[in-house]
Amino acid sequence: MPLVTDYDVVRVFCAPNGGYGNELGVVREGTVLPRPADRQALAAELGFSETVFVDDPERGVIDIYTPTLRLPFAGHPCVGTAWLLDVPELVTPAGVVGARQDGEFSWIEARAEWAPPRTLRRYASPAEVDDLPVPPKGEWIYAWAWEDEPAGRVRARAFPGRDDGIDEDEATGAAALLLTDRLGRALNITQGAGSQLLTAPQPHGWVELGGRVHLER
Incomplete structure (x- = not known):
């Protein structure tokens, strides 16, 4: 597997004082690891509850992994990645996720199913x-x-x-x-x-x- 060291770490759903939140790893150039098996291995190595691979930063196309499996959708990865990329939507395997920034809050719109x-x-x-x-x-x-x-x-x-x-x-x-x-x-x-x-x-x-x-x- 190619060595990947270029990734961002954000904390999502922080408290009003900026503390707490759930850490998220975001590989902005996800195309350097196109194979799902390599992405899964890196997600396991990094050890975040989820790691996001960005396949198209302008369109917001993303791929989400836990340390053990791939997810079609996940909440805190979408909120964090939408904030990081500053895009109006994300494209996930589950569907298109709307996104907006409102002052100190980053918002997404998704379906419970x-x-x-x-x-x-x-x-x-x-x-x-x-x-x-x-x-x-x-x-x-x-x-x-x-x-x-x-x-x-x-x-x-x-x-x-x-x-x-x-x-x-x-x-x-x-x-x-x-x-x-x-x-x-x-x-x-x-x-x-x-x-x-x-x-x-x-x-x-x-x-x-x-x-x-x-x-x-």
Whole structure:
């Protein structure tokens, strides 16, 4: 596999103070690694929860990998890459993702059915979510509870259930899309150690997903 050292690292869904967020690797010149097997190997080597390969930066054509598999769509990779490339849309295997920048927030518009299956498990209080141990491998669990239901504020944690060393995902856009679609309302989600995700249902089955993005390197 060719040695690739040229990649950006951004943190997506950061807190208001710029902290937290989920790290994302972005290989801007994805065409230097055209073979899926090489991309998968690099994603495993880098070890981010997702790594994006940009195949056409002007059109926003991207390819997304976890350390162990290729994804047709994922939330935080799309939010982070749209911010980094500053494009009006991204082209993913799942479909075309709308994108926009609004002040401190980067937004995408996607469909909940593009998200991989997740078990959305509701708990009675944020404290119960905070106290959860990492569950056994196998099931992908998004644990959540209302912090303030009238205001749409949610506390959540995500457990991918994979054997790739990522026991808990700090900020998971795809799961936020699923939860928004199920509840049918805008949400302000605090996930993981302190990441913030914003969502809003749109007409015809679309959901907007937004957050702050910071360039690490």
